[in-house]
Amino acid sequence: MDHRDFPGLGGTDVLGPVEAADTPAAALLEAQGLCGPARWTTNARGIRINAGAGAPGGTTGSAMGVLLHRRDGRCGMPRDLVRGLTALLAAVAAPLAVCLLLLPLRGTLSATNVVLILTLVVAAVAALGNRGAAVLTALSAAVWFVFFFTTPYASFTYINNSDDIITAGLLLVVGLAVSQLARRYSRERTIATTLQRSLLPHLLPDTSAVRAAYRYVPAEADVGGDWFDLIPLPGFRTALVVGDVVGHGLSSAVTMGRLRTAVRNFSTLDLPPDELLARLDDVVLEMDAEAGAGADGIVAATCLYAIYDPVSCSCAMARAGHFPPAIVHPDGRAEILDLPECPPLGIGGLRFEAVERQLPEDTQLVLYTDGLLEDRHRDIGTGLKLLRDALSGAGADPEETCERILEAVLPARPIDDVALLIARTRAFPRDGIAEWDIPASPTAVSALRAEVSARLADWNLEEETAFTTELILSELVTNAIRYGAPPVHLRLLRETNLVMEVSDGSSTSPHLRYATSTDEGGRGIFLVAQFAERWGTRFTPAGKIVWAEQSAPSCPVAPVLASVA
Numbered sequence: 001m002d003h004r005d006f007p008g009l010g011g012t013d014v015l016g017p018v019e020a021a022d023t024p025a026a027a028l029l030e031a032q033g034l035c036g037p038a039r040w041t042t043n044a045r046g047i048r049i050n051a052g053a054g055a056p057g058g059t060t061g062s063a064m065g066v067l068l069h070r071r072d073g074r075c076g077m078p079r080d081l082v083r084g085l086t087a088l089l090a091a092v093a094a095p096l097a098v099c100l101l102l103l104p105l106r107g108t109l110s111a112t113n114v115v116l117i118l119t120l121v122v123a124a125v126a127a128l129g130n131r132g133a134a135v136l137t138a139l140s141a142a143v144w145f146v147f148f149f150t151t152p153y154a155s156f157t158y159i160n161n162s163d164d165i166i167t168a169g170l171l172l173v174v175g176l177a178v179s180q181l182a183r184r185y186s187r188e189r190t191i192a193t194t195l196q197r198s199l200l201p202h203l204l205p206d207t208s209a210v211r212a213a214y215r216y217v218p219a220e221a222d223v224g225g226d227w228f229d230l231i232p233l234p235g236f237r238t239a240l241v242v243g244d245v246v247g248h249g250l251s252s253a254v255t256m257g258r259l260r261t262a263v264r265n266f267s268t269l270d271l272p273p274d275e276l277l278a279r280l281d282d283v284v285l286e287m288d289a290e291a292g293a294g295a296d297g298i299v300a301a302t303c304l305y306a307i308y309d310p311v312s313c314s315c316a317m318a319r320a321g322h323f324p325p326a327i328v329h330p331d332g333r334a335e336i337l338d339l340p341e342c343p344p345l346g347i348g349g350l351r352f353e354a355v356e357r358q359l360p361e362d363t364q365l366v367l368y369t370d371g372l373l374e375d376r377h378r379d380i381g382t383g384l385k386l387l388r389d390a391l392s393g394a395g396a397d398p399e400e401t402c403e404r405i406l407e408a409v410l411p412a413r414p415i416d417d418v419a420l421l422i423a424r425t426r427a428f429p430r431d432g433i434a435e436w437d438i439p440a441s442p443t444a445v446s447a448l449r450a451e452v453s454a455r456l457a458d459w460n461l462e463e464e465t466a467f468t469t470e471l472i473l474s475e476l477v478t479n480a481i482r483y484g485a486p487p488v489h490l491r492l493l494r495e496t497n498l499v500m501e502v503s504d505g506s507s508t509s510p511h512l513r514y515a516t517s518t519d520e521g522g523r524g525i526f527l528v529a530q531f532a533e534r535w536g537t538r539f540t541p542a543g544k545i546v547w548a549e550q551s552a553p554s555c556p557v558a559p560v561l562a563s564v565a
Contacts, residue, residue, distance in 0.1 A: 087133035090125050095141040099148045106149060114149055126186075134180070192223045192250040199257035204230045208495050209238040209310040210365075210423035213398035215406060217418040219371065224417035225252035225301070226369045227260045231267045234536060234547050235499055236310055236428060239267050242322070242367040242419050243303040246344075255287065259301055259345075270538035273305040273318035274354035277345070281320065284346040300346035304367055310428040311493065313361065318354035320345050323373065323384075326391055327357075328364040328401070334391035336384060361427040362396055371416035372409055383409065398422040432459075432495050438477060438488040445477050448490070459494050462553055468531045469498065472548050475524040476502040479510060485543065497533070498552035505543040 098121050102114060118141040126134035196218075204212050212230050225245025233239055241263055245252045262283045266276045280303060288299040302321040309315070317325065317337070321344030324337045340353040359365065366387075373383030390408035394401045401422050410418060434455045438444055449470050456466045473490070480488045484504030493499040512529055515522035528535050532548040539545075 087125065088136065091133040091136035092140050094121050094125055095137060095144045099144040103148055111149060114145060118145060123181075126180075188250060189222065192253050193218065195250065196223050196225075196253040196256065199253065199260060200227060201229055205232055207232050207238045208236050208426065208428070209308055210240075210425055211398060212240075212421065212423040213402050214422070215402045215418070215420040217371070217406070217410065217414055217420075219248070219414050219417050222248035223250075223253055224248050224371070225256035226371065226417035226419040227256045228367070228419045228421045229260060229263065230421070230423070231264060233267065233307065234270060234534075234538070234549060235501060236493060236495060238308050238310075238423070240306045240308065240365065240367055240421060240423055241303065242369055242421055243301055244322070244369045244371075244417075244419075246300040246302075255299060255301070258287065259283070259303070263303075263305070270536065272354055273307060273316050274352040276305055277303060277318050277320045277342070277352040281345045281348060281352075285348050288346055298346060300344050302344050302370075306365065306367070308359065308365070308423070308425060310426055311433065313359055313425065313427055314356050315359045315365065315425075316354050316356045318342065318352050320352060323368065323370060326366040326368075326387060327359065328366065328391050328394050330360055330362040330396075332393045334388050334394070336388055359425045361425055363425045364391075364394065364396070364398060364401060365423045365425065366391065366401070366405070367421045367423075368405075369417065369419045371414055371418040372405070372420060374416055375411040376415065377411075396424060398424050428493065429495070432493060434492040434494075436490045438481070438490055440481055440486045440488060442478060442481055445474055445481075448477060449473060452490075452492070455492065459552075461494075461498070465498065465550065465552055468550060469500065472500060472528050472532060472550075473502075475528050476500065476546050476548065479524060480504040480506075480546070483508060483510075494552055496552070497549050499547060499549045501545050501547045503540070503543060503545040507539060507544055509537045509539075509544060510546060 095118055098117060099114075102109060102117065122134070122137045122141055125137040200216065201214075204214060207230070210230075214228055216226075216228070218224075225247065226243070228242045229240075231239040231241070243256070243259060243263075245255045245259065259280065262280055263276070266279050271279070284299055284301060291299060302319075304317070304319040304322040304325060306315055306317040306325065317339060319339050320342050324339045326334060326336050328334050337357065339355055342352045343350045368387075373380050373387065375383065386409045387405065390405050391401070394404055402420055405420060434452075436448060436451065438448060452473055453466060453470060456469060461469075477488065477490060480502050484506040486505055489503045491501045491503075493501070510525050512525050513522040514526065525535075528548055532550050535546070535548040537544055537546050
C-alpha cells in the first residue's frame with residue numbers, strides 16, 4: 001500500500017503507521033498522548049478509513065494520524081521534499097501552461113478574464129500548503145501575463161501601456177492575497193483535523209463484556225464533530241457511546257473533545273443512561289452560554305449512550321436526538337431498535353428516557369452517526385434500509401461487520417464524518433458468580449464469612465486475596481445491616497478481577513472519612529479504600545450497591561497439589 005501524507009485540503013487519504021521517531025514534534029505528541037499507532041487502510045471502494053478493534057489478538061487502530069514527517073518506502077526520499085519540489089514546479093509551470101492555452105484567444109479575451117483565470121491557478125497551487133510555492137505562483141502568473149498579454153508581448157522593455165502595468169500589478173496583489181487565504185484555510189483545516197483525531201480514542205479497551213471494532217471515516221469537505229467511545233464500568237459492565245456535534249470546523253472538534261471528556265467523567269459516577277444524558281445536556285447549555293452572542297451558532301449535539309451488563313445480558317440505552325442503534329441477533333436477523341425519541345443536547349428542560357433490552361450472547365450492537373446514512377442522492381429511510389439489509393446475515397466478527405456496512409451503506413463521497421462502533425456481546429460465566437441473601441442481623445456476618453471463604457477456596461484464590469476479601473466483606477455487610485435497609489444482598493463476580501457487590505434498600509451512600517486518633521469509628525470505608533484497587537457506589541431503583549474490586553490471582557497448581565499430598 002502506498003502511504004501518503006494527509007493533504008491540506010484533502011479528503012481521506014490513506015495514512016500508514018506514524019513513525020513517531022522521525023521528528024521531535026512526533027515524539028512530543030506521542031509522549032503527551034496526542035498520537036498513537038495508526039492503521040489507515042482502504043476498502044474495496046477506495047474509501048480511506050481508520051480501523052481498529054478492541055478484541056485480544058485483533059488489530060487495534062488509532063485515529064491519531066497526525067501530520068508528521070514520513071519517508072516514501074519506494075525511493076527513500078522524504079515525502080515533504082517531494083511535495084515541496086512538486087509545488088515549486090507547479091508554481092512556474094502551471095501559469096505558463098495556462099497562458100499558452102489562452103494565447104490563441106488573446107484577441108477575444110479581456111485582461112480581466114485572463115486575470116481571473118490565473119487567480120484560480122494561484123489558488124489551486126496555494127492549496128498544496130507550500131507558502132513559497134504560493135508566492136512564486138503569484139509572481140509567475142504576473143510575469144507570464146505581462147509577457148503574453150501586454151503590448152507588445154514579445155519584450156518586457158517596451159511596455160508603454162499603463163493599463164497593462166496596472167493590470168499586472170493587480171494580478172500580483174490579488175494572487176498573493178488568494179495564496180495567503182488558501183494557505184491559511186489549509187493550515188486551519190490541518191489543525192482541526194489533527195485536533196479531532198487526537199481527541200478520538202487511541203484504542204478500544206479490552207473488556208470481558210464485549211468484543212468491539214470501530215471505523216472512522218472523515219468527511220471530504222470540512223472536519224466534523226463525530227466521536228465514539230467504549231468505557232469499562234464496575235461489575236464488568238461496559239458503556240458504549242457515539243455522538244455528533246452540530247456543525248463543522250475547529251469549534252466542532254473542540255466541542256467534541258469537551259463532550260467526550262464530560263461523558264467519561266459522568267460515567268465514573270455510574271449513572272444510568274437517561275441521567276447521564278440529562279447532565280450532559282446541562283454541560284451543552286453551559287457551553288452555549290459561555291460562547292455568548294458572538295458565537296457562529298448555538299452549541300448542539302446528539303448522543304447515544306448504552307450500558308451492557310454481561311451478568312444479566314441486558315443493555316440499557318438512551319438517545320438524545322441520535323439515530324437508534326441496530327442489533328444483529330445470533331441467528332443473523334437484523335433489527336433497528338425502537339428507542340424513544342428524545343431531543344438533542346442543548347435544548348434544555350426536557351426529559352430523556354431509557355429502555356432496557358435483553359441481548360443474548362453473540363448479539364452485535366451497532367452504533368453509528370448520521371454521516372453513514374446521509375447522502376445527496378438518497379433519503380434517510382433508504383439509508384436505514386440499506387443498513388438493515390447489510391446487517392442481515394452478517395457474521396459474528398465485528399471487524400467483518402464493519403467492512404460489510406461500509407461497503408453497502410457508506411456514500412461514495414461522504415458529506416459528514418462517519419463514526420461506526422460495533423460490539424459483540426459476551427455472557428459472564430455462571431461459575432464465576434456467587435450470591436447470598438443476608439439476614440438483617442449483625443450475627444449473620446460470621447457465618448457469611450465462612451461461606452465466602454469456602455467459595456474463594458473453590459475458586460483457588462490466594463490466601464492473601466481471601467483474607468482481604470473477608471475484611472472488605474465484614475465492613476461492607478456490617479455497614480449495610482447497621483445503616484442501610486433490607487433486603488441486603490451480596491454478590492461476588494470472579495474473572496480477571498474479583499468484584500464484591502453489597503446491595504441494600506437504602507439510598508444513603510457511604511463516605512470516605514479520615515478518623516483522628518480519638519475517634520471510635522469512621523475507619524471502615526478507609527480500610528476498604530486501602531485494600532481494594534477501587535470502590536464506589538451506584539444507585540438503583542431499589543436502593544444502592546456498594547462495590548469493591550481487587551485483583552484475583554489464582555494459587556499455583558503445584559503447591560496446591562503438594563499440600564493435598
